Amino acid sequence: MIYSTEAVVLKSNPYGEADLIVTYFTKDYGLLNLFAKSPRKIKSRFGSSFEPLTYAKIAFVGNNEKLQKIIQSDIIHSFHPIRENYHVFMAVGEVLRFLLMIIPRKEPHEELFSLFISSLEFIEKEKKTENALLSLKIKSLRILGYLPDFKHCGKCKDKLNGEFFYSDGFILCKKCISSHSKLILSQGAAKLLNDINGWQLKYLSRVKIAPQLFRELEEFIKKHIQSILSYN
Template sequence: MALYRDQAVVLRTHKLGEADRIITLFTREHGRIKAIAKGVRRTKSRFGARLEPASYVDLQLYTGRTFDTITQAEAIENYGDALSSDYQNWTVASAILEAAERFTQAEHEPALQQYLLVVGSLKALAEKKYDPSLILDAYLLRSLSVAGYAPSLTICSRCDAPGPHKFFSLQGGGSVCATCKPSASATPSEATLSLMSDLLTGNWESAMESELRNRGEASGLIAAYLQWHLERGLRSLPLVERINRG
């Protein structure tokens, strides 16, 4: 039995048998893994609420043939408690957790940059540092960038002509000039593309000064761009969009 320790964010859980759960974890050193938490559904479980979605924990596990098994779990930060009291924050957090699992398709493959993006985004949400929808869009853009899909926002993605440009193409990789634009290109405002650039680069002071219409347009472009590259959208995003409209 090989024991190891790691830090992790709980992405999701589902029931196993009468008292156990399979916990999907995004770990710092081992990437995404699935592990069994035995007895976690019992009232007097030694794990308490430390293995709920959005929990940030220090774990001890031992390796198994199919699933590893969690033997110890200590809370680093229980972001789930802080976020669950605010419906918008929890909905955004759920979208981040879902996206994190999609961006890490292979198990047991370290993905430190993606991991740090998840931890940082949950921390920003829990501390209510910025508008939740902006935190989500910044997370999605940066995760796309880490995965190699960063949209071009300041130059033409086809010919490198300096922008700003009037057109945005999903299949073209972002901003495109009038010469290179495919027929199905969108025409976002310059302020929207500027906001997306601010979110990608971490210019929060400028991003927080953006207008609501530009935030909505940016969110729509980011969701469509994400769906283009992941081949299907996130289940959580329509709910986030409804909350933002409400």
């Protein structure tokens, strides 16, 4: 059976002498590791389509219990300018590692896939990388159901009154917080997080996010991902 889907290369690792294992974020199968037989020997056929961020229409074969083999890769968009800019590519790389950790394997995630593609297109065109990556992280967490409830305490379920104490994956009220949980999200940061979820990408090219709020959200997301990963 031949499978085909749209996909973006998240990473590729050498396998043996001349082969590659390519990790894709695919539109129809979520995260997928595929085997590329001697890509260096058949350059003319695949071009540079195994570079990270390459967006391609791919076809692959094999039993889905095993490592399947790529038989075709037609580049839709290379995102070459993003790879060429060292700082932008390093920043995007951090998000690729984040996506590698949280996207489920072999399940379709069309909404997340199209968010990912449109975020890369935005970064290539608008250059507002920081804003786009923050929004991509927050929206990815929401789409995958990992964003905590900011309306009610994660423990006692009481309504939260503008105080957001974060602990082990949940937002808690003041009563429920234990002394060792130190991360407190300001009202501004909590509101911004909620706002970003509703913003269209084009709005990100106009908006200026205060550095303090930006740092708060970055730290919150980092801690939250650690919690998610420790539960999974």
